[in-house]
Every structure is written in C-alpha cells, then in structure tokens.
Amino acid sequence: MSIDDVLVPKNAGSYHNFFVRLGNVATYGAFNNISFAEQHFPLLTQSEEIRKDTFCDDRNLPDNCHGKEYCFCTHRLKVKLNSIVQITLLGTENGNFMNHPIHLHGSHFYITSIGSDATKISYEPQSENPPYKDTLSVPGSGYAIIRFKADNPGFWFFHCHYDYHHAAGMSAVFQVGDLEDITKDQRTIQNNS
DSSP, rough: OOOHHHSSOOOTOOOOEEEEEEEEEEEEEETTTTEOOSSSSSSSGGGOOOTSSSSSSSOOOOOTTTTOSSSEEEEEEETTTTTTEEEEEEETTTTTOOOOEEEESOEEEEEEEEETTTHHHHHOOOOOOOOEESEEOOOOEEEEEEEEOOOSOEEEEEESSHHHHHHTTOEEEEEEEEHHHHHHHHHHHHHHH
C-alpha cells in the first residue's frame, strides 16, 4: 500500500468518515457520548457469540440510552474490508488542555491534520509525507484527523491510552469486514499453525 492510496483515494467519496468527540463528564469517558461496555467474551476469537443486539453506534442505541447524556454499550464502528477510513478526533475539554493519547489496534494510520484549536479544523493534509503511527496525542481543546486502509479483518480496539479514561469507557471497537471475512481469516491462521 502506498501513501497515495490512503491520502488520495481513487474515489474521493469512497472512504468511511467518522467524527469522534472525546469527552469526560464526572467519571465517564466516551466517544460520541457512548461509553464503551465490555462484552463477556473476546469478539475476535468467539464471534459465534455475537448477537444482533451486541453492538451499538450513533444511529443504533439500546432502548435504555434514549434521552440520556451518556450511553453505556459496546460501541462498534463497522467498515468494509480494504476501505479507506478517515476519523476526525475532536477534543472537547473546554479549557482543560489535557491531551488524549489515542491508540488503534490492528492497524497503523496517517496523521493527516492536527491542531490545537477545534474551531479551526483543516481537512486538507498538512504534509505530503505525514507521520505513520498507531498512537497519537489529540490536543485537549484541539483536533486530529487520521486515515488508514482497513485491510486487516477483525475486531480492533480503539481507545484512549490513559488507563482511567480507558476504564471509564473512552473506547470503541472497529469491525473491519463482515463476520465471514473475519472467521475466514481466523480459520486460515488456525490451519497454518
């Protein structure tokens, strides 16, 4: 994969675009006002236990979440295998300048734009050779935009690396590909070991 494949997708409308507000209220951490709730089983290796109501997202909240400031559920961001994903991370600390070290498992990403003022977001890549990482520090009242190619099927954790933010729910899980893509990949690994 070349950097051009990620920075300039062949079809500009072909990538998944997520807008993620980082937030803390009292003792809760959240992405888009959803605090991550762990499942009782590992998603990657026991996908047969996934039910229709296992996951939530901005458009699919459990009944017990409607009308509440924060929701607690297993927050999933689902993307097609081999798609380009763009995430806008927005610090919402309102004067508290604590940065958030955000980490993505299962992939690395390009940091295409970053700034200390969330009211002045630039969606244009700031460099022809942007940093390639798996963790970045999002400014507390700022923003960061990252892009990656979702070419590793599976369930990949995406979270703040501060333990207390992670434990309080400032996390989500990316599902890259359909369950068939993931289980096929798992069978290949098991048969080759």
